[in-house]
Amino acid sequence: MSTPLDVTTETLRDLPLPVLGSDIDKEARGRVLAVAGGARVPGAALLTGLAALRAGAGKLQLAAPEGSALAIGLAAPEAAVIPVAAVIPVAAGAAGEISADACAQLAEFAARSDAVVLGPGMIDEAEAGALALGLMRAAPDSAFVIDAAAMTGLSLDDPDARAAAGRLVLTPHPGEMARLLQRTKEDVAADRLQAARTVARALHAVVVMKGAETFVVSPDGRGWRNRGGVPGLATSGSGDVLAGVVAGLLARGAPPVAAAVWGVWVHARCGAQLAERIGPLGFLARELLAEIPAALKAGAA
Numbered sequence: 544m545s546t547p548l549d550v551t552t553e554t555l556r557d558l559p560l561p562v563l564g565s566d567i568d569k570e571a572r573g574r575v576l577a578v579a580g581g582a583r584v585p586g587a588a589l590l591t592g593l594a595a596l597r598a599g600a601g602k603l604q605l606a607a608p609e610g611s612a613l614a615i616g617l618a619a620p621e622a623a624v625i626p627v628a629a630v631i632p633v634a635a636g637a638a639g640e641i642s643a644d645a646c647a648q649l650a651e652f653a654a655r656s657d658a659v660v661l662g663p664g665m666i667d668e669a670e671a672g673a674l675a676l677g678l679m680r681a682a683p684d685s686a687f688v689i690d691a692a693a694m695t696g697l698s699l700d701d702p703d704a705r706a707a708a709g710r711l712v713l714t715p716h717p718g719e720m721a722r723l724l725q726r727t728k729e730d731v732a733a734d735r736l737q738a739a740r741t742v743a744r745a746l747h748a749v750v751v752m753k754g755a756e757t758f759v760v761s762p763d764g765r766g767w768r769n770r771g772g773v774p775g776l777a778t779s780g781s782g783d784v785l786a787g788v789v790a791g792l793l794a795r796g797a798p799p800v801a802a803a804v805w806g807v808w809v810h811a812r813c814g815a816q817l818a819e820r821i822g823p824l825g826f827l828a829r830e831l832l833a834e835i836p837a838a839l840k841a842g843a844a
Contacts, residue, residue, distance in 0.1 A: 547736065547758060547766030550808050554767065555842045558801040560792060563599070572601030573657035573794025576685075578649065578674070578693075579783065580664035581630075582639025585611050587664020587783045589619055590828055594787025595660065596621055597835035598809070600794040604656065606649055608639055625652060637667035637692075646677030653682035660790035662693030663783035668722075672696015679706040686710045686793040686802075690786045695722040699745040708747030709762075712799050714786050715742075716753045740764050749799040751789070751807060753782065759803045767804050771811035773818045780828030785810045788835060805842065812838035 548554055563572065575595040580587035585607075592605045603622040607615040612626035629644035631637050653659050659678060665671045671693035679687055680703065687707045689697070694713050697704045720738050721728040731738045739752035739760040752758040759767040789806035793799065813834035817826040 545765065547768040550767050550769040550771070550804055552842060552844070555805060555808060558804055560801060560805060560843070561796040563795070569601030572599060573796065574602040574604065574655065575600045575790050575794045576604045576606065576649070576652050576656040576659045577787070577790070578606040578641060578659070578661045581608065581637060581641065581666070582611070583637070583666065584664035585615065587780065588615060590780045590783040590832070591660055591663045591787040591790070592619060592622055593832050594784045594835065595791035595794065597832050598788045598791025598839065600658070600791040604652055606641060606645070606652070608641060610639065625649070631667055631670055637665070637670070640665055640667055640670065641674065643670045643673035643677065646674055646681065649678060650681035653678045653685055656682065656685050658686045658688065658790045658793035660688040660690070660786050662690035663786050665692040668692045668696035670696070676703045676706065686712070686799065688712045688714065688786050688790045688793065690714045690782065691719065695719050697723065697746070699723070699742065705747055710799065711746065711748040712751065712789055712793070712803050713742065713746070713748050714751045714753065714782065714789070716782065720752065736760070736766060740766070749803045751785070751803050753785070757807050757811070759800070759807055761800050769807045769811055771808065771815060773811070773814045773823060775818050775824045775826050776811065776814040778828055781831065784828050784831045808842055809835060809838040812841060
């Protein structure tokens with residue numbers, strides 16, 4: 544198998560993003576549906592959705608449990624909020640998260656979206672995985688970014704997990720990859736690139752294998768490696784921002800490989816910009832959001 548290409552601005556030029564004309568409107572820039580967070584991590588939806596807008600998506604819809612929908616809407620006035628009644632009950636371990644039963648309500652919104660990002664901040668693997676399967680089946684023309692519990696709730700042996708083949712980006716860290724492959728974390732860490740290639744091939748997906756060095760792998764085994772990350776990016780919510788950036792680029796019309804490679808590079812560039820201005824550690828995931836447009840501009844220069 545070929546050695547991964549290092550991601551540089553030259554690499555980005557070989558994977559150009561769709562050109563946006565000066566007269567383009569928000570409809571043409573794409574619509575994102577973000578299904579993320581819950582009672583324990585409500586802010587994940589905000590980080591993910593706002594990152595998609597910062598990456599250039601034109602319209603944002605946030606699915607939120609009824610109990611937090613108003614607060615989410617006030618915190619993100621740019622978004623249309625979808626109050627969801629189907630949530631995991633208090634007796635379960637992930638109380639307040641959107642449940643798989645919400646598929647019936649969200650299917651139409653997913654089908655009308657250019658990109659759906661599902662899973663950031665979610666904990667219940669069975670419910671989130673079932674919701675991901677349902678929405679992928681219900682939205683045959685939408686691109687998907689699947690993260691966290693929605694990803695580890697999938698099975699590589701389930702044909703339904705390939706419902707979004709060719710339109711799917713997965714964003715695991717080593718622990719999530721271990722659960723997805725049913726291996727130990729140490730086994731995955733020994734060859735993260737091969738682990739990513741195994742999943743990419745099985746699900747016909749682009750895989751973003753996160754880490755100090757992040758790999759992007761296509762279904763045919765091609766790989767890209769980004770070494771531009773900084774230690775400060777290893778912080779709560781950082782992965783939610785990355786998932787949102789990738790979803791925003793997909794909504795704009797970027798193919799999954801381009802959206803993933805650009806998303807990883809932009810995310811790392813945002814961290815580097817903050818590290819230089821604030822310090823190598825201690826910046827917050829929410830501070831990455833304002834850095835995204837400048838990072839995109841730098842990548843296109």
